[in-house]
Amino acid sequence: MSNKKKGNKNKTPRSNKRAASPAAVNTKDRETKRRNKQRQESGTTVAAIRTDNSSKISSLTTRTSSATAPGKLILFGEHAVVYKDKRALACALDLSTTTTVSSSTTTDIPSPLPVFLIISLPEVSIIDLRVNLTDLQSAFENSKTTDFSPEVLSRNKLLIDSLEQFLDATIAVNVSQNTVESTATGRRALLTLLVLYIGITSTTPTTQFMDIKIHTTSKIPTGSGLGSSASFCVSLAAALLRHVNKISSTETAAITKTSATNTNGNTTSIPENQHRQQQLDRTVINAWALCGETVLHGLVSGVDNTVVCFGGVNVYVKGCEMMQVQGLAGGLRMLITNTKVEKDTKKQVGIVSGRMEAMEGVVSKLVDAVDAVVGEACRVFKEYGKR
Ligand SMILES: Nc1ncnc2c1ncn2[C@@H]1O[C@H](COP(=O)(O)OP(=O)(O)O)[C@@H](O)[C@H]1O
Ligand SMILES: C[C@@](O)(CCOP(=O)(O)O)CC(=O)O
Numbered sequence: 025m026s027n028k029k030k031g032n033k034n035k036t037p038r039s040n041k042r043a044a045s046p047a048a049v050n051t052k053d054r055e056t057k058r059r060n061k062q063r064q065e066s067g068t069t070v071a072a073i074r075t076d077n078s079s080k081i082s083s084l085t086t087r088t089s090s091a092t093a094p095g096k097l098i099l100f101g102e103h104a105v106v107y108k109d110k111r112a113l114a115c116a117l118d119l120s121t122t123t124t125v126s127s128s129t130t131t132d133i134p135s136p137l138p139v140f141l142i143i144s145l146p147e148v149s150i151i152d153l154r155v156n157l158t159d160l161q162s163a164f165e166n167s168k169t170t171d172f173s174p175e176v177l178s179r180n181k182l183l184i185d186s187l188e189q190f191l192d193a194t195i196a197v198n199v200s201q202n203t204v205e206s207t208a209t210g211r212r213a214l215l216t217l218l219v220l221y222i223g224i225t226s227t228t229p230t231t232q233f234m235d236i237k238i239h240t241t242s243k244i245p246t247g248s249g250l251g252s253s254a255s256f257c258v259s260l261a262a263a264l265l266r267h268v269n270k271i272s273s274t275e276t277a278a279i280t281k282t283s284a285t286n287t288n289g290n291t292t293s294i295p296e297n298q299h300r301q302q303q304l305d306r307t308v309i310n311a312w313a314l315c316g317e318t319v320l321h322g323l324v325s326g327v328d329n330t331v332v333c334f335g336g337v338n339v340y341v342k343g344c345e346m347m348q349v350q351g352l353a354g355g356l357r358m359l360i361t362n363t364k365v366e367k368d369t370k371k372q373v374g375i376v377s378g379r380m381e382a383m384e385g386v387v388s389k390l391v392d393a394v395d396a397v398v399g400e401a402c403r404v405f406k407e408y409g410k411r
Pocket of ligand 1: 121145146147148209210212213240241242245246247248249250251252253254256320367368369370
């Protein structure tokens with residue numbers, strides 16, 4: 025495990041962790057403070073706000089959606105899993121990331137107020153970055169994007185180039201106003217966020233929103249191999265999808281139970297129809313999280329986002345459904361130490377693929393050997409489970 029961010033020194037340098045739950049989604053509609061106050065005072069259900077200078081009154085509703093996702097640890101198979109048919113053994117961790125999306129809607133359409141996306145990603149030094157949504161719309165219209173599916177969007181070079189230019193200008197304005205630090209990690213996170221935002225809200229008329237806020241907080245040290253990026257992508261995708269009603273799971277005891285379920289291999293503790301809906305929702309969330317991971321890192325196997333999204337201890341092969349490892353009903357206790365050695369996933373994956381191209385005979389044998397270690401680990405876990 026490594027750590028490239030100096031500010032992480034207080035974050036879990038040594039921790040004794042258990043395999044953890046998959047992403048949980050929590051959505052609640054709530055009225056503005058003013059509306060609550062008004063309701064208490066008069067029993068009315070609609071807040072009154074002034075929307076223009078002519079004293080016109082309209083209604084305002086604030087809606088908040090949040091999602092929490094765990095981190096992950098790859099026990100065996102890291103890097104090899106990028107290659108065809110090679111396995112990784114990975115588990116979710118109980119360190120987590122939470123993303124909250126909130127927006128206000130008004131009955132005045134289109135909104136007479138300027139509409140901003142306000143982004144806070146404190147782990148990468150972004151606080152209240154203001155993105156003008158009209159300008160963002162122009163940036164992505166310039167790219168002439170027509171296919172908004174997650175698989176295609178992350179590889180749309182015209183869109184990514186256009187968004188990068190737009191981001192540079194937006195960051196420059198925000199830096200000059202002292203709210204944001206310009207860092208490569210922050211810029212990559214913002215680019216990922218904008219791609220997911222555009223893709224997920226593509227069929228939602230955002231003109232009715234007055235302001236949209238996205239805020240992510242995390243306990244996972246970034247760049248340390250504990251899946252901070254996947255956790256960011258899963259929580260962001262889940263919160264956005266929930267916010268525009270593209271998934272239906274809400275946080276209930278059922279989701280928490282499903283987490284335990286995943287870890288323990290017991291699938292009967294929640295009603296079958298609810299469980300089915302959760303799995304369908306998670307498949308959608310996972311596709312968008314993979315889109316985000318691809319924007320962040322380029323060539324990825326998808327193991328990180330999949331284990332973060334579904335939880336538990338699993339064997340993963342690129343492009344296939346994950347398989348629960350049997351025999352770990354009591355959970356998995358791990359001692360994790362933060363080495364604080366710098367690493368960059370994209371760069372490391374590039375180094376391995378460069379070597380694979382240059383010396384395929386040698387490197388493919390190494391990859392086979394890593395895959396065999398995964399097989400042996402699964403056998404040992406199974407044995408352990410029988411005791
Ligand atoms: N909480 C977060 N908020 C915003 N971006 C994040 C967050 N966590 C991770 N990221 C993004 O993910 C990158 C780290 O990814 P990576 O090098 O794969 O580390 P890890 O192994 O922890 O996933 C960061 O540089 C940043 O762009
Ligand atoms: C190196 C790799 O196997 C895992 C990436 O995870 P990490 O965030 O570098 O631990 C790449 C991948 O599977 O896509």
